[in-house]
Amino acid sequence: MHAHKMKAIVARGYGGPEVLEVQNLDIPVPAKNEILIKVHVASATRADTMMLTGKPYFARLFIGLTKPKNPIPGTGFAGEVVGVGSEVGQFNVGDRVFGESLFQFSSNAEYLAIPEDGVILPIPDSMKYEEAASYCDGPLTSYNFLKNLGKIQPDEKVLIIGASGALGTAAVQLSKYFGAEVTGVSSGRNIGMVQSLGADYVIDYTKEDFTTMEKHYDLIYDTVGKSSFKESKKVLSKDGLYLSPVLNFSLLIDVVFTSFSKGKKAIFDATGARKVDELKQFLAELVNIFQEGKLRSVIDRQFPLEKVRQAHEYIVKGHKRGNVVILVE
DSSP states (O other): OGGGEEEEEEEOSSSSGGGEEEEEEEOOOOOTTEEEEEEEEEEEOHHHHHHHHTOSGGGHHHHOSSSOSSOSOOOEEEEEEEEEOTTOOSOOTTOEEEEEOGGGOOOSBSEEEEETTSEEEEOOTTOOHHHHHHTTTHHHHHHIIIIIITOOOTTOEEEEETTTBHHHHHHHHHHHHTTOEEEEEEOGGGHHHHHHTTOSEEEETTTOOGGGSSOOEEEEEESSSOSOHHHHGGGEEEEEEEEOSOOOHHHHHHHHHHHTSSSOEEEOOOGGGSOHHHHHHHHHHHHHHHHTTOOOOOEEEEEEGGGHHHHHHHHHTTOOOBEEEEEOO
């Protein structure tokens, strides 16, 4: 390796995409229990963009008070093992692997050192690096919400808000896989795409408001935090669940209040804060669904590593269809 340096994206502090810059850093040296990965593709997600702002402020207790503790952003990665620590037993140099570095971040770089017992799996032969890198965002989060928290059942009626985003495109496919009847909510220009992923119905939110329509749903999964439990309650079935990974104050209050009562409930969860073994189990299930041909990654745009700032500017605009990935290799 020439001079043991790598290109990495570094956040100088909290803020918008403008805080990101390209730097030359030392390639990490893997500890005894770590593997060193040459990253081929990394993910850039709405969650990354939010973490970058350092808001809500309580998030800084976990990610650094005045600036990010781990200044290299990005959590999803796919690449190749190029080095292993002395105690590593599960992986060998040359293995193709993918996963999620969770609160360690650091995937928006040419190399990443990560504990072998982290959220990391072999990439199936038929899966491309681009697909693998995006599996830990939309599919993993949506699997947690629909299957693990929502206990989705065949023939249930499911509404997915933000059906054309990274979480939404995965959620539509997973809901169909689990046998549900799926209604997607998206803008008019994405209706065709959402239908092509298997949605039974699509509501164009610029023309119609699902909360005023006749239809009731067993699960409402708001992937983008655009709705509220209070409004959605009107169209939930009697034990229906309102699920969202986007925490705001009103959702927090609704989660607390409904947790004591019977009937309709609001549920929030931080998927990345779950136990590693559980996340690995979810990912293994997702790989099976991929291998059955029932879960494809919708890739909207690919940016080279040097243009991560532009990737985040694009995400902030809020029009992405599926996933944005960073081509590192």
